[in-house]
Amino acid sequence: MHAVQNIEKRFAVFLLARESERMQEIDPKQSIVKMEGIYKSFAGVQALKNVSLELRDGEILALIGENGAGKSTLMRVLMGIEHKDAGAIYMNGKEINPATPIEAQALGIGMVFQEQALFPNLSVAENIFLGREEGMITANYLHWKELYKEAEMILNEVHLNHISPRTTLGTLSFSERQMVELARVLYPAVRSKRKGVIILDEPTAVLSPSEVEQLFTVVQGLREHASFVFISHHLDEIVEYTDRVEVMKDGENVGGLMTKDSSIQILQEMMVGREFSADFYLAGDLRTPEEEVVLELDGVTNKAISNISFKLRKGEILGVAGLMGCGKEELAKAIFGDVPITSGTITVGKDKKIAGNIEKAVEAGIGYLPSDRRAEAILNTMSVGHNITIANLENFEAKGFLSNLKEKACVDDYIERLKIKTPSAKTLITNLSGGNQQKVILARWLSCKPNIIIMEQPTRGIDVGAKQEIYKIMRDLADEGISIIVISDEMPELIGLSNRILTMRKGTITGELDCQKEEEINEKNIIQYIT
Structure with missing residues (x-):
C-alpha cells in the first residue's frame, strides 16, 4: 500500500510541474478544440467523469489509457457518434455540439477508424467523395473529370500520387487503404483552407514498422492543414512521433506532459497507476512442458503453406513468428479446420485425425482465438x-x-x-x-x-495493463497442462512467453528456437529466419 501511495505522490508532483511547464510553453490562444467537464454514462455505468481535453494548432496529441479508460468514448462524443450528458466543446473559441458525424465533418472533424470504414468494391475516388458529391453535380449529372481531379489533388497530399483515383479500392494494400481514408477525412480541411481535426484511432495496429514510419511522415507533412489526436497502445510510437500526451484512467483525466519529457516506463505507470516488474512477460513462471505430444502436423500443405511438420507438447507455449503473408495465419486456420489442406496429416493425441473440419477440431479439444476478434470472434x-x-x-x-x-x-x-x-x-x-x-x-x-488453444495476435489493440493480465492467464493455463500456440507479430512477446519459437517464411518453417536452451534469444535471431 505504501509503495502505491509513494508512486501516486511521485506522479502527482511530477505532473503538476510538467503541467505548469507546458502551459508556459504553449499559448492557450492556439487551441483548436477544447472539451471541458465532459460526462457520459451508459446504462448506469459512468464512462466519462468530468473529462477535459485541449488540442492545439498543428500538434499531434497522443491520447492513451488502458482499455475501458474512456478514450474512444471521448472521441465518439467529439465526432457526434455519442451525445455527452454534460460539459462543453469549443472549436476555435466557439461552442459546438455535433449531433451526428455528418455535423462533425461539416465542422472539419474527421476520424480514421481502426476498422476501416470504406467500400472495397468502389473506386478510390468514389470512396473519398461518397456522400459529398453535391458540388460536382449539375442537373443530376456527376462531373467525373472534376471528381477525379479533386481525388488526385488530395491523394497527392497523402503521398498516394502513384495510385489512380479510378483504382478499385479492394486491390490496394491495408496501409494504402488507410491512407485513402486519411485523404477522405482530410479533404474538407484542404479544400476549405481551414484547420481540421483528425482523430487516428489505433491506425498502426496492423502496420509494419516501415508502414508506421510512412504514415507519420505523411502526418507530419499535414500539420498545416490539421491537428491530430493519436490513440494507440504502442507507447514506443507515442514517444517517437507525438508532441504531447494526455492520459486517461477509469473515465477520468490522469494528467498530461510534453512527449519530450516522457518515457515508455513513465507512460506505463501513469496508465495503470503502478510500477511494472522487469519480468513483464512473466518469463520466470515459464514451465517445462511434459513429454506427451498433444498435436502433430506432418507434411501439412495447402495453397498458403507447404510441408509443415512439428509437434506440440502438453503444457507447452509454442510461438510462431513471421512477416505478414508468411502463412502463419493460414497455419492456424488449417489446424482449426477453417481452411482445407491438400496433403499431410493433423493428429490430436495419439490417433485422432482432424484435417479440414472445425467440428472435429472442437471435439478433439482445440480452441481458436482469431486475430480479428471483432469480425471473426x-x-x-x-x-x-x-x-x-x-x-x-x-x-x-x-x-x-x-x-x-x-x-x-x-x-x-x-x-x-x-x-x-x-x-x-x-x-x-x-x-x-x-x-x-x-x-x-x-x-x-x-x-x-480444451487441451489446445490457438491464439492469433492475443494482445493486439490491448493496453499494457491488460496485456500482462492475458500473459498471466496464459501462464496459468500452461501450468494446468493446456498447450498454447501463439501467433504474434510482436517478437518480444514471443520471446518472453514461449518455450519454443517456430519461424516461417513463404509458407514454410525456416527455423526452430528453443527459448529454454538458448542462452540469449533476441529479435535478431528471429529476423534472420523470417526475412
Missing part, C-alpha cells in the same frame, strides 16, 4: 454471457431444455476467474473494451475444456 448482438456459452450449449442442457442456472454459474465463474470487467453478464459484448472482449472469447473456449 465476437457475436456483437449478443451479451457477454451468451458469447461465453455459445460454443458449449449442450453442457447446459437439462431434460431437453437449456438450464439458465447452469449457464449462469458457468458465466459467473469465468467472469470472476478471468477478471472480466463488465457491468453484468447481460451487457452487450460490444460495450466492453478490447482486452475484456478478448477475455470473453478465451472464456468461450475454456468453457469447452
